Amino acid sequence: MPIEILMPALSPTMEEGTLAKWLVKEGDTVNSGDIMAEIETDKATMEFEAVDEGVVGKIIVAEGTDGVKVNTPIAVLLEDGESADDIGDVSAPKEEASSHAAPAEASEDTAPAKGYGRGETEAPTARSTEGGDRIFASPLARRIAKDKGLDLSQIKGSGPKGRIVKADVMDAKPQAASSALKADAPAASAPAAAAMASGPTTDQVRKMYEGREFEEQPLDGMRKTIAARLTEAKQSVPHFYLRRDIELDALLSFRSKLNKTLEPRGVKLSVNDFIIKACALALQQVPEANAVWAGDRTLSLKPSDVAVAVAIEGGLFTPVLKDADMKSLSALSTEMKDLAARARDRKLAPHEYQGGSFAISNLGMFGIDNFDAIINPPHAAILAVGAGAKKPVVGEDGELKVATVMSTTLSVDHRVIDGALGANLLNAIKDNLENPMGMLA
Numbered sequence: 479m480p481i482e483i484l485m486p487a488l489s490p491t492m493e494e495g496t497l498a499k500w501l502v503k504e505g506d507t508v509n510s511g512d513i514m515a516e517i518e519t520d521k522a523t524m525e526f527e528a529v530d531e532g533v534v535g536k537i538i539v540a541e542g543t544d545g546v547k548v549n550t551p552i553a554v555l556l557e558d559g560e561s562a563d564d565i566g567d568v569s570a571p572k573e574e575a576s577s578h579a580a581p582a583e584a585s586e587d588t589a590p591a592k593g594y595g596r597g598e599t600e601a602p603t604a605r606s607t608e609g610g611d612r613i614f615a616s617p618l619a620r621r622i623a624k625d626k627g628l629d630l631s632q633i634k635g636s637g638p639k640g641r642i643v644k645a646d647v648m649d650a651k652p653q654a655a656s657s658a659l660k661a662d663a664p665a666a667s668a669p670a671a672a673a674m675a676s677g678p679t680t681d682q683v684r685k686m687y688e689g690r691e692f693e694e695q696p697l698d699g700m701r702k703t704i705a706a707r708l709t710e711a712k713q714s715v716p717h718f719y720l721r722r723d724i725e726l727d728a729l730l731s732f733r734s735k736l737n738k739t740l741e742p743r744g745v746k747l748s749v750n751d752f753i754i755k756a757c758a759l760a761l762q763q764v765p766e767a768n769a770v771w772a773g774d775r776t777l778s779l780k781p782s783d784v785a786v787a788v789a790i791e792g793g794l795f796t797p798v799l800k801d802a803d804m805k806s807l808s809a810l811s812t813e814m815k816d817l818a819a820r821a822r823d824r825k826l827a828p829h830e831y832q833g834g835s836f837a838i839s840n841l842g843m844f845g846i847d848n849f850d851a852i853i854n855p856p857h858a859a860i861l862a863v864g865a866g867a868k869k870p871v872v873g874e875d876g877e878l879k880v881a882t883v884m885s886t887t888l889s890v891d892h893r894v895i896d897g898a899l900g901a902n903l904l905n906a907i908k909d910n911l912e913n914p915m916g917m918l919a
Contacts, residue, residue: 480535480565482551482621486526488519489828495519495699496544497552506534508555515541515552520699522824532557535565544699615642622647700793708852715771715853716892720900724908726866726882732914740808750786750840751811753863755917756910758782758802760903761836767903769894770835770856776894777856785834785857786814788821795821796854798834807917842866848885858894861907862887884911 485495496518502508508528515526535556539546546552554565613630615623619642623630628650635642678686697705729752737746761768761782769776782803785796797817802810820826835858839851842865851862864885871881886907890900910917 480560481530481532481555481557483514483553483555485539485546485548485550485552486517487548488517488524489832492519492548494545494547497539497541497546498523500537500541502534504534504537508532508534518544518699520703522826528555530555533560535560613642614640616644619644619647623650626650698792704793707854711855712852715855717850717853717889718892718897718900719850720888720890720897720904721848722886722888722904722908724884724886724911725871726884726911729911729914730866730882736807743808745808745811747807747811749842749866750838750863751807751814752911752914752917753838753840753861754784754786754799754802754810754814755805755807756907757836757838757861758784758799759910759917760906762803763906764899764903767859767895767899768835769858771858771891771894772856776858779835782836783834785831785837785854786817787837787839787851788818790822790824795826795831796834796837797821797826797831800833836860838863842884848887850887851889853889853891855891858891859900859903860889861904862889 485497488495497515498518499516500514501516502512502514508514509531510529512528513525514528514534517524517526532555534553536554537552538554539550539552556565614635615630620630622628622644623633623642626647628647630642630647633642633646633650634640636646726749729749733747733749733752740747759782761779761784765778768780768782769778781801783798783800784802785798788795788797797814799805799810799813799817805813817826817830821831837851837854837857837860839860840863841849842863844865846864847867848864849862851860853860864887866882866884868880869883870878871883873879886904888900888904888907895903
């Protein structure tokens with residue numbers, strides 16, 4: 479029977495996307511691995527690959543269509559012996575969009591994938607199990623389960639990584655229709671909806687500016703995601719803030735000497751490279767603070783995976799430098815430059831910007847003296863870094879001197895890190911930056 483190709487979830491946070499471009503047309507034969515389309519997610523443009531072979535019988539969603547919900551049919555693939563006459567009514571989108579409440583951590587199932595095709599779509603169903611685990615099932619298995627009234631959460635999958643496949647549902651006995659399935663779906667997207675709905679409505683704001691010249695700028699997927707996630711974070715995460723001034727003269731002198739040594743290798747260290755290293759080491763020095771919030775518990779991490787905010791047109795990325803405490807300054811510098819360049823081109827894979835326990839947001843290069851950053855869940859803290867500036871300070875000998883001082887603010891999730899623990903973490907960061915040679919020991 480003809481198989482529907484569904485809009486895939488190309489990242490754990492993806493709810494909808496833009497079908498940017500079809501690279502096949504109706505009647506084309508596709509083989510496993512062929513690129514069928516380009517899809518714009520909330521973060522990047524990614525290629526959509528076929529995992530099976532067949533003939534494109536019908537393209538349901540035209541290229542350039544935005545707001546296509548995850549699990550919505552976008553095309554139909556015909557197998558041998560089938561024709562367009564075998565295609566039924568597939569024009570109406572199905573209400574199977576993935577839940578915004580699904581776990582945000584990257585997994586082996588979703589992170590590095592380039593795309594999915596017929597029968598192998600790894601898009602999550604519209605509900606999760608009571609333990610919070612997403613249910614993975616092939617489109618065919620999902621359709622058979624729906625026809626038979628089966629609850630997929632009660633079926634054990636035999637496919638790769640536990641995916642539910644056709645064989646798992648064919649012999650399963652029908653169960654009573656689960657009202658919880660229908661009840662959970664609208665509730666799952668409530669946090670994002672509530673976040674976007676806060677404040678006056680669009681019509682109310684328009685009326686405020688009647689008679690004034692303005693131009694409406696619709697939100698793209700990235701802007702919608704930023705608005706929803708950070709509104710939710712600011713409303714639900716109990717932030718508190720710790721501030722320290724850090725003297726940079728020793729670091730600047732040490733950096734100058736290192737850069738002269740590294741010049742033949744084409745490496746030039748930035749102050750931000752030292753900040754990344756200092757934060758990564760501090761998470762090892764204060765391991766209790768190297769944790770994330772996981773709903774009803776915390777997860778204590780062993781590695782220092784540090785995210786760094788990178789501004790791009792229309793939004794930002796937070797690529798993650800994994801095991802940053804174990805890497806040299808030159809390795810961190812090279813990796814950060816690569817991640818930042820690919821972030822600006824929106825070429826990062828999901829596993830490269832998801833995860834980590836700690837983040838850095840540096841606006842010093844824009845001349846900002848200090849600011850308070852919003853925590854990006856599930857992180858427990860984010861360091862806001864201001865510009866270094868010459869200021870009068872009192873030395874240890876009581877004498878007044880001029881030093882280069884950088885203002886920092888640590889935003890902390892009080893559910894994970896208490897005041898004294900947060901202070902210890904920020905003090906460790908300060909000590910590392912003011913004694914930079916110690917970071918090489």
